[in-house]
Amino acid sequence: MSSEEIFEAQSPLHGWASSRRPFRPDAGVDDVPRWADFSDPLEAINARARAHVRERRQHAGSVGRFSPSEQRAMATLGLEGDADRATLRRRYTALVRQLHPDHNGGDRSREGKLRQVVEAYQLLRKAAAFTRA
DSSP states (O other), X not given: OOHHHHHHHHSTTTTTTOOOGGGSSSTTTSSOOOGGGOSSHHHHHHHHHHHHHHHHHXXXXXXXXXXXXXXXXXXXXXXXXXXXXXXHHHHHHHHHHHHOGGGTTTOOTTHHXXXXXXXXXXXXXXXXXXXXX
């Protein structure tokens, strides 16, 4: 290496001119925001994030409504793919009443299934398909 190349490599700014994904202005989300359109930089970041979520939801709608883990959770609860938030809640409530030891005269043999139902519900209630737009 020449002395100029060594000096450049030792510079604290060396490598920042690269276009690796984490350092790109758009970071793979969408186009660079026009900062002049926003009074607060956080608004620009929030707008980009909302656009990214909308794009993912549209893509998920065309590919399938649920991820594989969400599909397993739907099967655990015995729900079809067209279920809505109210149906999810009703089915969860019915299964908890059916499986909980307090409703079975203290029979604890179904606790494993109850745990699976609770975990499935916790996953699905946060799923994009059931969140309110």
